[in-house]
Amino acid sequence: MAKSLFTTPLRGFLHGALLYGTVVSVLHVVHNRLDSPRDAAVLWLACLLMYGVWCAVVLAIGEGLATGWRALRHERAGRLGDGVFVGLMLFGLGFWELYFLHGLTYDQYPFGKIDSVGPMLAFLAGYAALIAAGVWLVTRFVLAPATSRSGRRIAAAALLVGGLAHGAALISDRPAKASAAPPAGAAARPAAAAQDLGLDVVLVGLDGADWRVIDPLLQKGELPHFAALIGRGVHGPLKSFPDSNSAVLWSSIYTGTRPEVHGILDFYRIRIPGMAGRGVFPVHRTFFKELADRLGFLGVDWRTAGRSSLHVPPIWEVADHLGIELDVVDGYYPSFPAPILSTPGSVFASYGLDGFAQQLAQGASAARAADLDLFLRPPGLYRDIRPLLQRDDFDWQSAVLLQLLATRGQPRFVNIYAHEPDTVQHLFWKWFQPQYFLDVKAADVRTKGDEIPKRYRSFDTFLGELEQHTGPNTVILIVSDHGHSPTILHQDFYTQHRHGPPGILLAAGGPLRRGVTVDSAGVLDVFPTVLYLLGAPIPDDAAGHLLAEMIDPAFLAAHPPRRIDSYAGRWAAEQRDVSSGLEHEEIEKLRALGYIGP
Numbered sequence: 001m002a003k004s005l006f007t008t009p010l011r012g013f014l015h016g017a018l019l020y021g022t023v024v025s026v027l028h029v030v031h032n033r034l035d036s037p038r039d040a041a042v043l044w045l046a047c048l049l050m051y052g053v054w055c056a057v058v059l060a061i062g063e064g065l066a067t068g069w070r071a072l073r074h075e076r077a078g079r080l081g082d083g084v085f086v087g088l089m090l091f092g093l094g095f096w097e098l099y100f101l102h103g104l105t106y107d108q109y110p111f112g113k114i115d116s117v118g119p120m121l122a123f124l125a126g127y128a129a130l131i132a133a134g135v136w137l138v139t140r141f142v143l144a145p146a147t148s149r150s151g152r153r154i155a156a157a158a159l160l161v162g163g164l165a166h167g168a169a170l171i172s173d174r175p176a177k178a179s180a181a182p183p184a185g186a187a188a189r190p191a192a193a194a195q196d197l198g199l200d201v202v203l204v205g206l207d208g209a210d211w212r213v214i215d216p217l218l219q220k221g222e223l224p225h226f227a228a229l230i231g232r233g234v235h236g237p238l239k240s241f242p243d244s245n246s247a248v249l250w251s252s253i254y255t256g257t258r259p260e261v262h263g264i265l266d267f268y269r270i271r272i273p274g275m276a277g278r279g280v281f282p283v284h285r286t287f288f289k290e291l292a293d294r295l296g297f298l299g300v301d302w303r304t305a306g307r308s309s310l311h312v313p314p315i316w317e318v319a320d321h322l323g324i325e326l327d328v329v330d331g332y333y334p335s336f337p338a339p340i341l342s343t344p345g346s347v348f349a350s351y352g353l354d355g356f357a358q359q360l361a362q363g364a365s366a367a368r369a370a371d372l373d374l375f376l377r378p379p380g381l382y383r384d385i386r387p388l389l390q391r392d393d394f395d396w397q398s399a400v401l402l403q404l405l406a407t408r409g410q411p412r413f414v415n416i417y418a419h420e421p422d423t424v425q426h427l428f429w430k431w432f433q434p435q436y437f438l439d440v441k442a443a444d445v446r447t448k449g450d451e452i453p454k455r456y457r458s459f460d461t462f463l464g465e466l467e468q469h470t471g472p473n474t475v476i477l478i479v480s481d482h483g484h485s486p487t488i489l490h491q492d493f494y495t496q497h498r499h500g501p502p503g504i505l506l507a508a509g510g511p512l513r514r515g516v517t518v519d520s521a522g523v524l525d526v527f528p529t530v531l532y533l534l535g536a537p538i539p540d541d542a543a544g545h546l547l548a549e550m551i552d553p554a555f556l557a558a559h560p561p562r563r564i565d566s567y568a569g570r571w572a573a574e575q576r577d578v579s580s581g582l583e584h585e586e587i588e589k590l591r592a593l594g595y596i597g598p
Contacts, residue, residue: 008063008083009056015088015143016055018158020095021047022165024286029169031265032280040166042274050291055091062087085144092135092143099285100131103496105485106436116435120488194322195535197559199510200474202414202466203315203530205253205332206459207246208422208497209480209504211237213432217456225463226506229476231515233508234550239522240482242500243284246422247305249481249523250332254314256527256542263311264334268586273299281305284498304586306336306351312541312568315527316415320346321571322536325411329401332417337374345411347404348377349385352586354396357382357389394418394455398462405469413534421455425484426493428452436486437494475510475533479503479526511555521547537564 025047029040063083070082101124106114109123146154217223218230229235240249244259251264259265264281270292271279279301282289292300307314313321314335316328320343328335329349338350353375360369372379384407388399401416425432431448434440463478470476480503484495505521508514510533524544531538532546538561546561 008087009060011084012059012062012087012091013052013056014155014158015059016091017048017052018155018162020055021049021051022158022162024051024283024288026162026165026169027283027286028280028288029166030172031283033260034277034280035170036275036277037170039275039277039280040170042272043280044162044166046272046292047288050288050295054291055087058091058094059084059087062090085139088139088143089135092139093132095287096131096135097128098287101128101489102285103487103490103493103498105487105496105499105501107485107501108499117438117488120436124489193537194319194324195559195562197533197535198473199533199535200410200412200414200471201530201533202470202474202476203416203526204463204466204476204478205250205415205417206421206478206480206504207250207332207417207419208425208482208484209456209459209478210421210425210483210501211504212483213421213425213452213456214504217453222453222457223460225460225467229463229478229506229508233476233506233512233514234516234518235504235506236518236521237483237502238479238505238526239502239520240497240500241523243498244482244500245498246419246481247333250417251305251310251314251334252543253479253481253523253526254316254331254334255310255312256315256524256539256544257312258524258543261312261541261543264305264309267304267333269303269305269309271301271303279303305333307334307339310334313571315530316348316413317571318531318536318567319343319413319534321567322534324413324534324536326413326415327401327404327408327411328414329404329416330397330418331415332419335417338377341377345408346377347381347408347411349400350375351417354389354391354393357386361390393423394420394458394462398465402462402465402469405466410470410474413530418459421452421459422484424452424455425495429484429486429494433486437488473510475512476508477526477530478506479523481523507550511552512550513552516550518547518549520549532561535559537562539564539566541566541568 022044025040025044028034028043028047034040034043063086066083066086104124104127106120109120111119111123114120214223214226218227221227241252244252245267247264247267248259251262252258255262266281266284269279269281270289271277272292282292314331316326316331316335317339319326320339320341323343325343325345326341327347330351330353332351335348335350336352338348341348356371356375360372372382376382385400385403388396388403390396391399397416397418401414405414428448428451430437430440431445432452434445434449463476466476482497482503483501484497485499485501486494487496488494490496503523505518522544524542525547526544528538528542528544529547529550538546540563548556
């Protein structure tokens with residue numbers, strides 16, 4: 001018995017380490033385009049240990065269950081393979097059921113649209129059974145027999161294959177990152193310059209806004225300012241891309257490039273002790289971040305993705321470089337730290353300003369107070385807006401912007417980002433569409449069912465106030481990075497969007513067409529379209545295209561788009577990392593919101 005209890009966990013460790021740990025490590029090397037053999041070696045070792053220990057514990061439990069079952073049947077002896085098989089089944093079911101089913105949404109139901117929970121439950125039961133059958137077949141005929149044979153040869157072969165896979169991942173050809181130096185041949189193109197087309201642009205980012213919420217409210221007449229913009233402008237879905245979260249998508253919106261180019265692949269990096277670089281962005285659904293989250297006592301470090309993680313400049317830096325006066329109020333993670341502005345009259349309030357204000361109010365140290373310019377440019381504005389920073393998320397952002405417009409006038413470019421309605425939809429969709437969920441109480445629907453519509457009504461009120469402070473030649477663009485879809489398979493949220501449901505596009509004013517629906521727009525198209533309306537050249541390395549179908553053809557003919565090779569490397573951006581105190585605060589916020597979890 002002692003030999004059995006020792007040997008089964010050992011085989012579990014080898015199985016988890018050499019199979020799962022090695023594969024997950026290679027995935028992270030490829031995903032992060034690691035080019036450091038040292039960092040790849042540290043990552044591989046960490047994955048071998050994390051997944052090996054995890055699987056060893058599960059196989060020990062499986063051996064205990066097998067032993068207990070034999071005792072119940074009064075069997076004096078059992079086969080070593082019984083515990084191995086049970087343990088591998090438990091591990092495989094736990095990993096792959098979560099991998100395939102966790103967060104699965106109603107949008108992903110494969111047999112058409114449904115309006116109740118019953119068909120979804122039937123589908124999930126069948127899907128889970130199919131996964132379980134696959135796990136049983138692989139475990140019964142491949143994994144369990146392999147762990148009972150010559151372990152040394154299998155382990156040696158797995159290590160050899162894993163080493164070759166890591167080597168291939170390190171040297172494989174990958175799309176080139178944007179260079180920090182001016183691109184070759186840049187002198188052959190004209191210097192970047194902006195033309196004054198007589199237009200001002202206001203870009204409003206509403207994280208997670210979805211037409212499936214807006215449309216019913218429009219029909220009820222509860223969003224009059226949304227309705228007015230739709231009537232005198234263009235609107236439609238804004239295509240997102242799958243397996244990306246808000247940090248990734250907004251970075252793409254603000255830079256016009258794909259994640260593999262702009263460099264932000266998640267909310268945070270995870271740095272393992274011994275790494276020379278800044279760590280790795282986790283690969284979704286590999287459970288790497290969940291395992292690493294339990295190793296903080298070993299010095300595993302988490303770093304949120306800010307401006308220093310971007311390989312290309314965001315749109316506000318491009319505008320400032322071109323001499324375009326701007327007001328930016330919270331551009332999410334890429335807006336921190338606030339850049340040094342070269343255009344007189346510009347204002348920049350970065351992500352995290354409200355949290356920093358709370359630290360100052362609680363008596364932060366003089367050294368911490370000196371960091372104000374990380375969050376606000378010019379920092380002298382702090383005294384004027386400080387009372388507004390005590391409000392909740394969207395409330396402080398909208399109040400600060402409206403005060404800036406009222407007291408300082410309208411600049412040529414305005415950008416405001418709000419993390420709502422994303423959070424409120426994650427937390428309250430169960431009572432917004434109760435037909436999709438189990439155990440919904442009528443009393444809760446009455447008290448919580450209006451939380452999501454209430455937030456959209458507040459957006460509508462803000463739009464009305466915003467228009468009062470904008471001139472007649474202002475183009476207002478409202479965009480979201482993704483939509484939402486209900487799910488009954490997430491322990492923290494009632495919606496998910498990793499499968500890439502479309503967001504919203506709503507634009508009006510200036511030369512935009514009236515009453516037009518646009519169906520082909522995507523998140524990558526926002527950047528070149530805003531640049532065009534600001535009179536700026538569109539870079540050749542932008543992944544999206546100008547949404548010409550939104551614009552009056554006569555205006556386009558009179559003002560044809562101009563091109564430039566790239567904005568990358570044309571000026572040096574300030575690179576300052578966030579403080580450790582703010583890092584801890586942000587990671588805890590993400591953990592509380594459920595972004596660090598399965």
